[in-house]
Amino acid sequence: MERKELICIGCPMGCPVTVEMNGENVVSVTGNTCPRGERYARKEVTDPTRIVTSTVKVRGGAELLVPVKTKEDIPKGKIFECMKALTGVEVSAPIGIGDVIISDVAGTGVDIVATKEVRSVGKAD
Amino acid sequence: MKTYDIVIIGGGPAGLAAAVSARKQGEESIVILERDKELGGILNQCIHNGFGLHTFQEELTGPEYAARFMKQVEELGIEYRLNTMVVEISSDKVVTAMSRRDGMYQIRAKALILAMGCRERARGALNIPGYRPAGIYSAGTAQRLVNKEGFMPGRKVVILGSGDIGLIMARRMTLEGAEVKVVAELMPYSGGLKRNIVQCLDDYDIPLKLSHTVIDIKGKERVEGIVLAEVDETNRPIPGTEEFYECDTLLLSVGLIPENELSAQMGIALSNVTSGPVVDESLETNLDGVFACGNVLHVHDLVDFVSEEAATAGKNAACYVKNERMKSGISIPIKAENGVRYTVPSRIDPERMEEKQIVRFRVGKVYKNCRICAFLDGEQIISRKRPVVAPGEMEQVILKKEWFEQPPECTDGSGHELIIRIEE
Numbered sequence: 001m002e003r004k005e006l007i008c009i010g011c012p013m014g015c016p017v018t019v020e021m022n023g024e025n026v027v028s029v030t031g032n033t034c035p036r037g038e039r040y041a042r043k044e045v046t047d048p049t050r051i052v053t054s055t056v057k058v059r060g061g062a063e064l065l066v067p068v069k070t071k072e073d074i075p076k077g078k079i080f081e082c083m084k085a086l087t088g089v090e091v092s093a094p095i096g097i098g099d100v101i102i103s104d105v106a107g108t109g110v111d112i113v114a115t116k117e118v119r120s121v122g123k124a125d
Numbered sequence: 126m127k128t129y130d131i132v133i134i135g136g137g138p139a140g141l142a143a144a145v146s147a148r149k150q151g152e153e154s155i156v157i158l159e160r161d162k163e164l165g166g167i168l169n170q171c172i173h174n175g176f177g178l179h180t181f182q183e184e185l186t187g188p189e190y191a192a193r194f195m196k197q198v199e200e201l202g203i204e205y206r207l208n209t210m211v212v213e214i215s216s217d218k219v220v221t222a223m224s225r226r227d228g229m230y231q232i233r234a235k236a237l238i239l240a241m242g243c244r245e246r247a248r249g250a251l252n253i254p255g256y257r258p259a260g261i262y263s264a265g266t267a268q269r270l271v272n273k274e275g276f277m278p279g280r281k282v283v284i285l286g287s288g289d290i291g292l293i294m295a296r297r298m299t300l301e302g303a304e305v306k307v308v309a310e311l312m313p314y315s316g317g318l319k320r321n322i323v324q325c326l327d328d329y330d331i332p333l334k335l336s337h338t339v340i341d342i343k344g345k346e347r348v349e350g351i352v353l354a355e356v357d358e359t360n361r362p363i364p365g366t367e368e369f370y371e372c373d374t375l376l377l378s379v380g381l382i383p384e385n386e387l388s389a390q391m392g393i394a395l396s397n398v399t400s401g402p403v404v405d406e407s408l409e410t411n412l413d414g415v416f417a418c419g420n421v422l423h424v425h426d427l428v429d430f431v432s433e434e435a436a437t438a439g440k441n442a443a444c445y446v447k448n449e450r451m452k453s454g455i456s457i458p459i460k461a462e463n464g465v466r467y468t469v470p471s472r473i474d475p476e477r478m479e480e481k482q483i484v485r486f487r488v489g490k491v492y493k494n495c496r497i498c499a500f501l502d503g504e505q506i507i508s509r510k511r512p513v514v515a516p517g518e519m520e521q522v523i524l525k526k527e528w529f530e531q532p533p534e535c536t537d538g539s540g541h542e543l544i545i546r547i548e549e
Binding site for chain 2: 009
């Protein structure tokens with residue numbers, strides 16, 4: 001039986017969680033103080049994932065950049081591939097929160113979406 | 126001179142939540158004064174996720190969290206003025222502000238909410254020897270450059286201080302192609318949240334060196350490297366432990382300081398520990414009708430708690446204006462003892478307190494397997510077991526109003542004693 005000590009990143013509490021594993025199988029999860037902790041721990045030892053956040057350039061907007069994120073968490077091993085896919089991407093204002101910037105990034109099936117509204121700079125401004 | 130019932134200084138998360146809360150109390154005449162070109166404050170450059178679990182039960186990025194409150198401000202028709210710098214507030218609540226559009230002007234407030242936030246401690250406060258080459262930034266400045274302006278401050282990075290912004294920037298710079306060589310922390314524990322150590326450092330194999338500090342910065346025009354050394358228990362560098370790191374950038378994440386120049390100038394009593402105003406259970410300062418909330422009051426780890434606190438300040442400011450606030454009777458000071466560095470609030474009125482009054486504080490060092498205890502007139506009212514508490518993570522206790530309804534040997538306010546302490 002193998003024991004893995006983790007810190008849950010599900011919320012800012014940062015609970016110390018112990019996972020007991022038998023080969024690939026999770027036998028027990030202890031130390032978590034909520035269901036989110038158990039979910040995180042089971043995932044972290046089998047298929048760790050993260051939300052990735054970054055920015056892309058904006059054309060004709062009130063701001064130079066728009067912040068973006070993966071709409072859901074993606075495999076940890078895909079983080080840099082995801083960042084690479086964002087390199088050189090430019091979008092045109094106006095942009096709304098949730099607008100898809102890249103769909104199915106790095107073959108993860110997850111979209112990159114905008115996390116901020118950027119108005120276009122019109123003559124009225 | 127125009128008069129508003131409530132003037133809110135600062136349109137960041139605290140100012141926004143305070144405004145929304147005051148309006149929901151039926152307060153019509155509110156204005157938010159914001160020096161930046163947009164509302165939302167520092168959340169606009171905090172593009173990472175992890176905000177809002179407490180407030181919205183979902184994980185949002187900083188801009189998304191801010192947008193939720195901005196939307197409410199818009200929907201509720203709350204007035205705000207951007208690009209507006211408040212330069213002075215008088216003790217009788219006349220606010221002097223200026224903007225390019227309107228020049229300098231004054232407005233009178235019946236109640237004021239201070240929500241100016243905090244700023245970063247800079248290199249000057251650290252006394253690091255060396256020249257003043259380019260390439261030394263506070264972590265928040267670097268965050269702004271990368272996330273708002275689209276510049277990379279450098280390619281080979283050392284970070285001094287393990288505050289959350291430093292940890293977040295270690296990851297951010299790594300994702301943008303920089304090599305973050307090490308994060309050094311003077312104290313024997315991290316100043317940031319544990320989750321950020323995991324997802325910002327461990328995920329990218331960035332070493333965290335505790336009890337280490339930068340003792341020299343090399344380079345004249347541009348940073349060429351830094352010398353790191355281990356420190357002893359008195360934080361003095363230990364000879365023989367020096368290590369050279371080649372880098373072109375040094376980021377400093379060495380603490381945040383509530384921005385209280387305006388408060389001090391208007392005669393508000395500040396705490397020596399937090400550098401924020403001393404407040405009571407209503408988050409009212411020593412000046413009648415002047416409230417404080419958010420990072421100007423004490424530096425928070427979580428914006429969710431800022432919003433919650435600011436809502437309290439907004440509600441109480443609205444009650445103050447409507448003259449619905451109970452006159453203060455007895456006010457019991459909260460004594461922070463044995464590891465508890467301070468409390469916010471630092472005194473409570475048992476008549477005016479909430480049914481469940483939250484008292485937040487930080488501890489002075491790491492305690493393992495300890496208890497957070499509260500005593501009212503010698504009687505233990507709280508004893509909560511905690512596996513670990515650390516200075517980098519704000520703690521709280523909840524005081525129930527009922528405990529104060531018949532406080533033992535209730536005579537007069539000055540006789541009461543409320544103590545919050547850590548017991549090992």
